[in-house]
Amino acid sequence: MDNLSFENHIMKQFDEELEEIRTQLMEMGGLVEEQLRLAIRAIEDADSAVAETVIARESQVDDMEMSIDERCTLIIARRQPAASDLRLIVSVMRAVSDLERIGDEAQKVAKLAITLTEEGKSPSGYVEVRHIGQRVLLMLHAALDAFARFDSAAALETLKQDEQIDLEYKSAVRELVTYMMEDPRSITRVINILWVIRALERIGDHTKNLCEQIVFVVHGRDIRHGNE
Amino acid sequence: MANSEMIESVNNVSESGTERQTVGASFCDDPKFSIRNASVFYAEKQAIFDVSVDIARHEVIAMIGPSGCGKSTFLRSLNRMNDTVEDCRVEGGFHLDGQDIYQDNMDVVALRAQVGMVFQKPNPFPKSIYENVAYGPRIHGLADSRVDLDEIVEDSLRRASLWDEVKDRLHQPGTGLSGGQQQRLCIARTIAVNPEVILMDEPCSALDPIATARIEELIEELSQNFTIAIVTHSMQQAARVSSRTAYFHLGELIEVNPTEMVFTTPEHELTEAYITGRFG
Ligand SMILES: Nc1ncnc2c1ncn2[C@@H]1O[C@H](COP(=O)(O)OP(=O)(O)OP(=O)(O)O)[C@@H](O)[C@H]1O
Ligand SMILES: [Mg+2]
Numbered sequence: 173m174d175n176l177s178f179e180n181h182i183m184k185q186f187d188e189e190l191e192e193i194r195t196q197l198m199e200m201g202g203l204v205e206e207q208l209r210l211a212i213r214a215i216e217d218a219d220s221a222v223a224e225t226v227i228a229r230e231s232q233v234d235d236m237e238m239s240i241d242e243r244c245t246l247i248i249a250r251r252q253p254a255a256s257d258l259r260l261i262v263s264v265m266r267a268v269s270d271l272e273r274i275g276d277e278a279q280k281v282a283k284l285a286i287t288l289t290e291e292g293k294s295p296s297g298y299v300e301v302r303h304i305g306q307r308v309l310l311m312l313h314a315a316l317d318a319f320a321r322f323d324s325a326a327a328l329e330t331l332k333q334d335e336q337i338d339l340e341y342k343s344a345v346r347e348l349v350t351y352m353m354e355d356p357r358s359i360t361r362v363i364n365i366l367w368v369i370r371a372l373e374r375i376g377d378h379t380k381n382l383c384e385q386i387v388f389v390v391h392g393r394d395i396r397h398g399n400e
Numbered sequence: 401m402a403n404s405e406m407i408e409s410v411n412n413v414s415e416s417g418t419e420r421q422t423v424g425a426s427f428c429d430d431p432k433f434s435i436r437n438a439s440v441f442y443a444e445k446q447a448i449f450d451v452s453v454d455i456a457r458h459e460v461i462a463m464i465g466p467s468g469c470g471k472s473t474f475l476r477s478l479n480r481m482n483d484t485v486e487d488c489r490v491e492g493g494f495h496l497d498g499q500d501i502y503q504d505n506m507d508v509v510a511l512r513a514q515v516g517m518v519f520q521k522p523n524p525f526p527k528s529i530y531e532n533v534a535y536g537p538r539i540h541g542l543a544d545s546r547v548d549l550d551e552i553v554e555d556s557l558r559r560a561s562l563w564d565e566v567k568d569r570l571h572q573p574g575t576g577l578s579g580g581q582q583q584r585l586c587i588a589r590t591i592a593v594n595p596e597v598i599l600m601d602e603p604c605s606a607l608d609p610i611a612t613a614r615i616e617e618l619i620e621e622l623s624q625n626f627t628i629a630i631v632t633h634s635m636q637q638a639a640r641v642s643s644r645t646a647y648f649h650l651g652e653l654i655e656v657n658p659t660e661m662v663f664t665t666p667e668h669e670l671t672e673a674y675i676t677g678r679f680g
Contacts, residue, residue, distance in 0.1 A: 180678045252636055254663045254675040392665030 176256060176322045176390055186251055190260060193243050197264050197271075200236040201316040204271045207233065207278040208312060208375065212305035214285035215368060216298060223289075226282035233275035240268045259392055263385035267319065270378040270385075274312070277371040277378075284368050291361055300344035301365060304372045307337055312375065315382045327386035330379075337376035344369050422452065423667045424657035425644070432457045432597060432627040433478065438492035440473050440482065447473045450492075451653040453646060455597075460619060460628045462642035462659065464635065466674065469648040471631040475599050478629065479515035480508050496597070513540055516590035520602040522582030524574030524589075529566050532574040532585055533557060536593040552592055560588035561618055580611025587618065591626070598622065600630040604637065616641050635675055639663045647671040 178190045207226050214223035244265050247253060253261050311333045318326040348366055352359050384396050393399075431454035440448035447470045455461055463471045473482070480501060482488040494501045501511055513536065524532050533553045536542075543549035553570070557563040562584040566577070574585050583603060590598055600619075604612040619628060619641045632638050638645050638659065645662040647655045647670070655668040666672045673679065 180673075182677050182679060186677065251677075254635060254639075255666050255672050257676045258664060 178257065178260060183251075186247075186257075189243070189247055189251070190257065193240055193247070193261075193264055196236065196240050196243070197267060198316070198320055200233065200240065200268060200271050201319065203229070203236065204233060204275045204278065205309070205312055205316060207275055208281075208309060211278040211281035211285065212301070212309065212372075214282055215288065215301050215305075218285070218289045220286050220289045223282040223285040227279055230275060230279045233272060237268045237272040241265060256389070256392075259389045263389045267382055267385050270381045274375050274378045277375045280371045281368050284364050284371075288361065288364055291364075298365075300347060301368055301372070304337060304340050304344060304369050307333065307340065308372045308375050308379070311337065312379045312382075315379045315386075318386050319382060322386065322390055324387045324390040327383040331383035334376045334380040337373060341369055341373040341376075422653045422656060424655045424661075426452060426653070426656045427454045428456045430457070431455055432459075432497065433629075434493070434495045434498075435478075436493040436495075438474070438477060438490070438494065440470070440477055440491075441489040442473075442485070443487040447651050448477070449651045452492075453653060453656055455627060455629060456644075458623055458625070458627055459644060460623045460630065460642045461656075462638035462645045463629065463631045463648060464633075464638050464645060464674070465648035465654075467633075470651040471648055472601050474648065475517075475601055475629060475631055478597070478599055479512050479517060480506075481512070481517065483508060510540075513593040514595055515597040515599060516593065516595035517599040517601070518583070518586050518590055518603045520605050522579060522586050522606065524577070524582050524585050526573065526575055528571045529557075529574045529577070529585060530570040533588050533592045536589060540593050542593065556588040556592040557585075559591055559622070560584045561614065561621075562588055578611070580607045580614060583607060583611070583615060584618065587615070587622075591622070595626065597627045597629070600628065602631055602633060605633060612637070635663070647674060649674070 178194070179187050181187050207229060210222050210226045213219065214226065244261050247261055251257070311330060314326065314330040314333075318324075318330055345366065348362050348369075352362050381396070384394075387393055387395050433455035435454070436452045438448055438451045439446060451474060463475065465471055476482045476485075477490050477494065478501075480490075482490055490502065496511075496515065500506075501515075525535065527535070530553055533556050534543075534549050537549060537552045543552055554563060554567075557566060562581060565581060566585075574582065577585060583606075587598075587603075604615050607615065616637065619630065622628060630638075630641065642659045644656060645659045646653060647662070647666075647668070649670050655662065655666060655671045657667060661667075662671060663675060666675060
């Protein structure tokens with residue numbers, strides 16, 4: 173059943189409820205994506221003001237998570253969803269939890285941006301952050317796009333990018349360790365950069381989870397943990 | 401469980417040559433009941449179209465589908481209850497433990513003891529609780545003495561988890577019990593004659609959630625010793641009590657699959673539409 177539709181329930185109200193949680197999920201996705209974009213920019217531009225914006229908006233992400241969760245719980249209690257409806261609810265609940273974690277990681281990056289800015293300017297490590305940051309942003313964008321269209325082929329394609337991110341993370345770590353050895357005075361600073369790319373790498377993992385949820389909604393297959 | 405023994409269903413080709421295909425796992429090895437190319441007619445009107453399916457030993461199979469799709473008709477054909485309906489004609493193979501139940505010399509009364517039925521509306525006889533349960537074993541000659549009979553009655557009431565509630569008033573009328581108790585009395589009456597298969601046609605639709613929960617618990621227990629086919633309009637009930645679910649649509653068997661699969665990832669889009677409450 174590839175032509176997934178969440179309409180045409182005999183109870184029209186149910187269509188609307190499902191549509192609403194989808195809309196909310198996409199809104200939350202949009203917000204989280206923006207948080208990540210700003211957090212990366214805060215690092216690149218050494219801009220504390222932008223970082224403060226990210227930190228201030230983190231509670232909005234949390235609120236959305238709770239609100240969507242509550243709606244899903246209500247639908248389960250009221251409608252006893254089955255089959256694709258059930259899969260949608262389950263996957264949305266999992267997805268919001270991953271989005272919330274991505275939001276947390278973005279906030280971490282923003283806080284580190286403030287620390288790094290206070291420590292003063294030194295460009296070492298920014299190349300790595302920019303590189304991985306752009307990749308993670310693109311991946312998240314593609315995953316949200318696939319979620320909006322329930323495009324499992326796109327999800328499977330997007331999911332593969334996590335491997336690339338992991339590879340780049342590892343090589344960035346090696347690079348940063350070299351900086352530290354070459355210039356021990358940079359250690360504190362480079363460790364903070366390490367925390368940043370660590371956060372970005374984690375975001376890649378959560379984004380991969382999002383992709384897996386799309387496959388679950390569409391095909392009912394659980395591909396988590398290497399399950400094929 | 402029987403699920404693992406299920407094999408892929410094959411195409412059924414009806415007499416008219418049109419292809420009817422039941423998707424999923426319709427068949428199993430060494431079935432209790434084996435139904436092949438079953439069609440049921442009421443006069444000229446066909447109500448069941450070329451249904452083939454096996455019912456495994458000690459499984460609970462749920463039959464679901466929109467009103468009028470033929471669930472009751474199909475269920476009734478399993479113990480020849482349709483014989484009592486005028487103008488009703490049944491075609492196809494119905495084998496219980498390999499024996500054709502529609503063969504000419506079949507003892508239909510014995511068959512209905514072997515394949516018992518519990519109906520939607522509890523229908524105790526206008527007699528005492530004791531007599532309701534004792535009646536069957538007596539006419540089938542299952543008890544040699546009063547002591548035997550007492551034992552069968554107690555045992556059946558216990559297995560229907562009604563004993564504790566009625567042991568002090570066995571000789572009061574069965575019709576004086578609550579709806580849920582009456583339904584358990586009917587189940588006790590059915591199991592008193594030692595059936596192998598129990599057919600249930602919406603057994604809980606007249607009961608409140610607590611009485612329903614007790615019957616469902618009972619079904620779970622009974623499945624250790626009996627093979628059960630249950631028709632239900634409650635999707636949640638099908639999901640709770642059965643190991644396989646069969647979806648009927650306009651007299652055709654559309655899909656048979658493990659219940660957990662039917663309710664999470666049904667194979668056929670008609671099944672999906674029905675269980676998610678959409679226009680099919
Ligand atoms: N005694 C009868 N005489 C003529 N037609 C009948 C008879 N019993 C049932 N039918 C017809 O056969 C078809 C299947 O009916 P059946 O009662 O088996 O459906 P069902 O799935 O049990 O429906 P419900 O969920 O409403 O109980 C219906 O079109 C019904 O009108
Ligand atoms: Mg019926």
